[in-house]
Amino acid sequence: MELLVVIAIIAILAGLLLPGLATARSKAVSVQCLNHLRQWGLGMQLYATDERDAIPRDGTDGGGQYGVDTGAVEGPGSPRDPLAWFNALPPFLGQQSLARFSTNASATDPRQMWPFPGKQGGFFHCAGARAASGDNFMKGGAFGLFSYGMNIDLKLQSSIRNGVQGNSYEYPMMPPLSAVPNPAATVSLLDQAFSPTLETCTPDPTRNGVFPAARSERLALRHGLGNRGGANLTFLDGHAQFFRRDYLMNSTSGREEKFLSDVIWNPNRDRY
DSSP, X not given: OHHHHHHHHHHHHXXXXXXXXXXXXXXXXXXXXXXXXXXXXXXXXHHHHHTTTOOOBOSOOTTSOOHHHHOOOSSTTSTTOTTBHXXXXXXXXXXOOHHHHTTOTTOOSXXXXXXXXXXXXXXXXXXXXXXXXXXXXXXXXXXXXXXXXXXXXXXXXXXXXXXXXXXXXXXXXXXXXXGOSOTTTBEEEEEBOXXXXXXXXXXXXXXXTSOXXXXXGXXXXXXXXXXXXXXXXXXXXXXXXXXXXXXXXXXXXXXXXXXXXXXXXXXXXXXX
């Protein structure tokens, strides 16, 4: 009887402790992700200093597309685009560019070739990003796999209500960093949904993890717990911060951002 009482007490204590442990682990993962994004933010600052105030491209070509849609393996909108953030920024931080990973000719599985959560190139990924064993990434992930993405709306020249084509800086141009009105509130990189099956919060989860740029509707929901979940963001001034997804998301459908003073996706959103 005494043994049963002891076992019951242990079970009760374990039940009380487990939620606290889950919260602590979730917080630790979010902090690690924040540290990664702060490094990317520092890389953006160093790049701008070295490249005469320039901002790197978001990884897409002149039409706003990437290799997963076009098949490009070289040049604009490809994993080897030298002006894309994933190739331009890592050398400033003593890291290997994405293009360098593709030289591993012995790897046939994209999960072994490219940076992947829990495997090589952890700097490229959120510490909380996970993939299910049965995940089928578009094109098999042949053009790289991304749990971080660059803000695709940075290159817009007026409101997204005017569309994207003809309303964006032409490749390879981007707005000068010093020309952005509020860098402390303007998103540079974001924690985006990765797994097509574990993170179904996006409009089209089948496209999760394969595109290097994103806007607010592709935000992750993997940090925090329950309805308080959200994503980490990096801003053009270099700082990174956690935000709840429900705070950031526009309640209406479409690509237009929620108009917040502390989180800006399109620096020219007020221009019509």
